[in-house]
Amino acid sequence: DRLQPATSPATGGILLTLTGRGLTEGTEVFFGTERVRVESADETGESALVRCPEGEPGTVDVTVRNLNGTAVIEDGFSWYEDLMLDSVEPPLGRLDGGEVVRLVGIGLSANSQVYFGGLEADVVEAGLGRRSLRVQTPAGQTPGNVDVQVINPSGEFNLLNGFLYVDETEGGFAVHGMVPRRLPTDGGTPLYVAGQGFNDDTQVWVDDVRLNCVTESPQRLRCTTRPHPQGLASVVVTQGPVESDWPNALTF
Secondary structure, rough: OOOEOEEOOOOOOOOOEOOOOOOOOOEEEEEEEEEEEEEOOOOOOOOOEEEEOOOOOEEEEEEEEOOOOOEEEEEEEEEEEEEEEEEOOOOOEEEOOEEEEEEEEEEOOOOOOOOOOOOOEEEEEOOOHHHHEEOOOOOOOOOEEEEEEEEEEEEEEEEEEEEEEEEEEEEEEOOEEOOOOOOOOOOOOOEEEEEEEEOOOOEEOOOOOEEEEEEEEOOEEEEEEEOOOOEEEEEEEOOOOOOEEEEEEEOO
């Protein structure tokens, strides 16, 4: 008739109580197409204990089969898992897309849908334990930061400003964005700045403290953060007398 409980973490391993009639010794139980272990059956045939296997987040039918016949509990069991996206590696890429990046977090199942600024990315491969996903970035609409969104049976998670599209064309001095936007307070973390017209005179300041930066190309700077108190921080990027202000752009 039913399972109690009817849900489990995706790691499985918990005992579930199956109730009904005619649950004799030799009863076979399947979650979807996977046979599960029956630990014991009540002498009355009205209940049995089954061991929940590991599974992908989502809902499956439960099939019970023995000499008395076959019964199906439609959508009878669901696996769940917390969903969280910590970072994208690398956190920036070309505006025309087509690059494979790695999403790092938890609950990143193979059936996830991933969006960069609302544009769907192709899922290439899921990592072990659903802790990573390799995806191919879609072409961006404009250079700068976009949110990265993951949707799957475990829920939805949105990493704000999680990826930075870089326009690789030449141009005058301009700043299009920076990543990551959330940083540890102890410093030493790479901060990437993207734009155009960068050179060795380009400087990056966080709350009036200058960062050490390397000009990787006229479109990319790689800086190293310094220790900063917890809270919001503003960024100013200068090149000679010209500056680009980004109030409260970072969170430490």
